[in-house]
Amino acid sequence: MMLFYFQRLVEILPFFFKGLWMTVVVSGISLALGTILGFLLGIIRASGNRFIKPVIGVYVALIRGTPFVVQIFIVFFILPDWGIQLAAFPAAILALTILGTAFICEIVAGGIKSVHSGQWEAAASSGLNRYQQLRYVILPQSLQTILPPLVGQYVLLIKDSSVVSVIGVVELTRVGWLTVVRIPEGLMVFSLVGILYFAISYPLIRLSNNMEKRLATQQVML
């Protein structure tokens, strides 16, 4: 019986790859948007003005303090009440981007603050303007502390993208859920789903670890 189900599972393997592709697309788009917005907000939070800073702080706390499932339900069920009707796919992208932006903003702000304040002063006294100070002096140095946790955050976001299956986006987890109804071998089906997630997350985890190690040795050598 198990062999029979295994053969069935192999037959519908393309369906799983489609799901994997959807996971990659959904998380890829939100990662890109989240990185851009996260850097912008992070820079403002680290260096910026007195009125926007607390607003960003509240936003980050709200996102970090609530589960992603609740956030996605709010985006999907409550926005229509206010006249914004979103299909499942854009709703998923929106929710994941909001989530990613909050976490990346924290990482970027932390990285910028880790650069010694003397660097700002040195850059200013070299006659660089505010943008040039950031672009040529501060950001290149803070990237050392930003990059490893940023890649780690990407892994978390890819994993969180599994939650968008609850609003009906047919990505990898949803494919597993749909399959297990027809092929009642839960261990087999979700092992396959797990292996496919592993295939995209694990290389990123290794990359993050390696970066951390390399950057640590680099600092010692300086």
Added chain:
Amino acid sequence: MLKGFNFRVIWEYMPYFLEGLRNTFLISIVSLFLALIVGVIACAGRLSPWRLVRGLSIAYIESIRSTPLLVQIYFFYFGLPTLGLRVPELQTGILALMLNSGAYIAEIVRAGITSVPNGQIEAGISSGLNYFQRMRFIVLPQALGETVPPLLGQAIVLVKDSALLSMISVMELTRVGQTLTSERFMPAEAFFTVAFFYLCIYFVLKSLADWSQKKLIFREAY
């Protein structure tokens, strides 16, 4: 924006919300406690001199860390019955949460233990302490303090993760929100209330984590 926000319904459902809150609380505490045990065992395995034990621990930790929790929950929820095990949803959920957080806690404890400088251990050896004495009197007292803030961080993550148990119909906080949504179709009232309760838990745990972090820094400074 909140035009027609119906506080009466929230009040009417308050007993359910409070029960959900209590369940979320209990699930998180039980899972955290079990995860601590699993984490310490996995960490001991990870640092073990035997290759087989080390390999198994690494396989466990890495496979948990590179797959989404939702997939792990479904794995047990749909998988255990195919093994002939009829486990209620609540226990299935706690099992998944325990194994998930256990892997992260193993890494936290490992980071704490490896943060104790080698010289300390060598000093212990030359003072004639055996392995258990070294662990008990030198390594653990220093390592445990180090692990408290990240463990509280993990507790925050665990509380938020427990929201995913609503997907296998465990009656916790998020599930109460879903019930209110489907019975009265009032998603805004339901999920904003749910989010509010999660935020309360988050702020309590977050201030605990910040406080323990500060205490740790002060202790090191003296």
